[in-house]
Amino acid sequence: MSEPPGTGPVVRLAGIGKSFDASGSPTEALRDINLEIGRGEFVSLIGPSGCGKSTLLRVIGDLTEPSGGTVEVNGKPAIRARLDRDYGMVFQSPTLFEWRKVADNVRLPLELFGYDRATQAERTREMLELVGLTEFADHHPYQLSGGMQQRVAIARALAFSPSLLLMDEPFGALDEMTRERMNSEVLGIWERTGITVVFVTHSIPEAVFLSSRVAIMSARPGRITRLVDIDLPRPRGLETRESPAYFAHITQVREALRAGGGLEPDLGSVERTAAEGSIG
Amino acid sequence: MTAASTPPPRRRRRTRVAFFVLFFVGLLVLWEALKFIGGDPVRVDGQVLWDPPLKIAMASDINMPHVWSIFGRLGEPTTGGSPETLAWYLTLQALYTWREAFIGFALGAFLGIGLATAFVHFGLIERALVPYVVASQTIPIVALAPLIVYLVGHNVSSVVIIATYLSFYPVTIAMLRGLRSPDPRALELMRSYAAGRWAVLWKVRFPASLPYLFTALKITATASIVGAIVGEGPGGIQAGLGRAILFFAQQYTVAPEKLWGAILFTALLGIIFYGVVRGAEVRILRSRPEAAAG
Numbered sequence: 319m320s321e322p323p324g325t326g327p328v329v330r331l332a333g334i335g336k337s338f339d340a341s342g343s344p345t346e347a348l349r350d351i352n353l354e355i356g357r358g359e360f361v362s363l364i365g366p367s368g369c370g371k372s373t374l375l376r377v378i379g380d381l382t383e384p385s386g387g388t389v390e391v392n393g394k395p396a397i398r399a400r401l402d403r404d405y406g407m408v409f410q411s412p413t414l415f416e417w418r419k420v421a422d423n424v425r426l427p428l429e430l431f432g433y434d435r436a437t438q439a440e441r442t443r444e445m446l447e448l449v450g451l452t453e454f455a456d457h458h459p460y461q462l463s464g465g466m467q468q469r470v471a472i473a474r475a476l477a478f479s480p481s482l483l484l485m486d487e488p489f490g491a492l493d494e495m496t497r498e499r500m501n502s503e504v505l506g507i508w509e510r511t512g513i514t515v516v517f518v519t520h521s522i523p524e525a526v527f528l529s530s531r532v533a534i535m536s537a538r539p540g541r542i543t544r545l546v547d548i549d550l551p552r553p554r555g556l557e558t559r560e561s562p563a564y565f566a567h568i569t570q571v572r573e574a575l576r577a578g579g580g581l582e583p584d585l586g587s588v589e590r591t592a593a594e595g596s597i598g
Numbered sequence: 599m600t601a602a603s604t605p606p607p608r609r610r611r612r613t614r615v616a617f618f619v620l621f622f623v624g625l626l627v628l629w630e631a632l633k634f635i636g637g638d639p640v641r642v643d644g645q646v647l648w649d650p651p652l653k654i655a656m657a658s659d660i661n662m663p664h665v666w667s668i669f670g671r672l673g674e675p676t677t678g679g680s681p682e683t684l685a686w687y688l689t690l691q692a693l694y695t696w697r698e699a700f701i702g703f704a705l706g707a708f709l710g711i712g713l714a715t716a717f718v719h720f721g722l723i724e725r726a727l728v729p730y731v732v733a734s735q736t737i738p739i740v741a742l743a744p745l746i747v748y749l750v751g752h753n754v755s756s757v758v759i760i761a762t763y764l765s766f767y768p769v770t771i772a773m774l775r776g777l778r779s780p781d782p783r784a785l786e787l788m789r790s791y792a793a794g795r796w797a798v799l800w801k802v803r804f805p806a807s808l809p810y811l812f813t814a815l816k817i818t819a820t821a822s823i824v825g826a827i828v829g830e831g832p833g834g835i836q837a838g839l840g841r842a843i844l845f846f847a848q849q850y851t852v853a854p855e856k857l858w859g860a861i862l863f864t865a866l867l868g869i870i871f872y873g874v875v876r877g878a879e880v881r882i883l884r885s886r887p888e889a890a891a892g
Contacts, residue, residue: 381786400792407790413783416886417805426801430791458885 326393328482328514329355329378334387335539336373346539347373351387353533353542355516360508362517362525364571365535365578371518372486374540378516379405379484392481399482403431406475406513410487412467414459414474421446421455424473431478445473448507465496469503476511483515489524498559501527505554522575526567527554534571536578543578546571626665633657633664663855668862671855684856688842688863695826695838696867698754702761703822703871707815709762710769717770718777718803719795735767739825743832752834760829765818772814776807809886812879819871827864839864 334351337344347370355361363371376382377389380396391399399405414423424445428438446452449469459467468488475483485504489497501524508515508528519525525532526548534544548567550558558564636654640647656662672685680687713731717724743760750756780802788798830840839860846856 379790381789400790403792405790407787409783409787411781411783413781413787415784415802415805417808419885427791430793430797430801460885460887 325357327354327356327390328359328392329353329516330388330390331374331378332388332390334374334377334384334389336370336377336382336385348377348384349539349541351540351542353545355514358512358514360515360517360528360530362519362529362532363535364519364522364525364532364575365540366537366575367520369535369537370540371535374535375484375486375516375518378482379407403427403478404481406478406480406483408468408471408475408483408485408488410490412459412464412471414467414470416459418459419455420451420457420459420462420470423459423470424477426474427478433478441477445477448476448510449473449503463496465492465500468492468500472504472507476507476513479511481514483513485515485517487518487520490520497521497524502555504528509553522568522571523559526550526564526571527559532571534574534578544574546574629662630665633662637662660851660854663858668855668858671853672859676856684859688839688859691837691839691842691860692863692867695823695830695840696871698757698829698838699761699822699826699871701758702763702825703765703815703818705758705762706765706818706822707769707811709766710814711773711811713766713770714773714777715799717774731767731770734763739764739828743829746829747832747834754833754835757826757829757833757835757838760833761822761825764821764825768814768817768821769811772810773807776810777803779810780806809883812875812883815875816872816879819875820868823864823868823871839867 331351331353334348335346336348337346339345351374353361363374365371373382377384378391378396380389380400389396392402392404394402394404414420415426418426421442425438425442428441433441442455443452446455449472451466451469451473454462454466459470462470471488488504489500492500504515505528507513515528517525517528529548532546532548533542534546535541536543546567550561550563550567632654633650634648635650635657636652637650637657638659639649650657659667672688673683676682676684676687682690713727717728739760742763743756746759746763747756750759777799784802784806785798788802791797793801826838827840827843829835830838831844835841842860843857843864846853846860850857
């Protein structure tokens, strides 16, 4: 929620390693990750199943501690950034609280941060407008479709104006049509708010369509093997998805993945959930 | 979405009540059928109207009084000189017992919620106390009730303690499960908000545990009544359904209908208390269709 001082990178990862000690045999999930993400960037992390991309996101968000290396967010240690409420989080499952109406779910962080009631109501209304769910404010989560629920989760993540939005395969559970629509909506929100986004996905088209940069990761131990700049013109829309440059970038990312030892990542979605779930 | 395919709640409730009544009438018919086959001869003004072909000891008028004599008895004075009917007397005793049971129910709920909350937050307390909580439920109440009365005295407090004792365990176990039921992602979300333990407890763990709590409360609604009734005897309480049951049991060979009447009112009390808890559950869990269905 606090605006960071200076104009340095929002995220700076230096020499990040992470191993899990599962049942006696340590598993190396991440090795020597170095990455800087500038203000207003949209960076996707993509890689094969179990490459640790979700773990890396969780390291950035201080939901898990790295075994080595340093994480700085807005020039502060990750824990400081978390305590300063610099993060908005969106998970693969919407994780809405079923006992709260849609508006009350969006309001939750504002309530926790002690905003006064008028501000809470105003921010909630703005956020619901941003994701186009104004008329669903008084609905219960179960009355909404999966895509709509995820929009509520995004509204909730943005409600307190965090400087960094972390999204962990937010559209992985949605059908292709809904997913493409959600992609466009997220881009719209990103353009309007200027927020920095780190986005985990295993879909190459999604990563290319959304990102300003794509970080390609290799399988265990997870490393960033390449950073691909996506210099497609903005605003991006339907024409982007049909442009030769778009396909060229998709090919570029796919080849980079293959070179890094990653198999076709689109096929790994089911195992990914199981595999990465078990190591955290 | 799902609501459209099911009938409206009012009609569903009416159907449920209709089935309950139908089943009750069916039980009465079965009861009388058994007596018709193997009960005592039916007499009207000394004349034998029907002599059942079989003699089944269980179906005698002492063991199973006629349905009409039980219901008829409810309309007559409790004893020769009393101004009130047996039904009114039993209603008053049921209310008396319910008051004891309700206090025990509420205290048991608070105790159970408190214990479970402590267990969830402090592993050491959980490891130290859970064996005692389990052991406490292994000791039969008939052994413990006189002890409690000895410690607390012959008064309502001892009855309330016994009702509490029978109530807190289901609540503790269910709440422990309920407080741990939130999705790990929900807890991570709260962590990303830098939310403290209290915020997590109030905003996530407690609301998430409500369906579990209500399941336990439906058990303790009846368990607390049993506790109150059982406690009234050793507690030396001169009122309540427990006292009425003990009293009428002594008169059983003379007037078996009275004990059956007391049993009927005890059952009714249990059903009504359960219904109140269930009603609260449906109202409070309305926004969670699958949780409210339980």
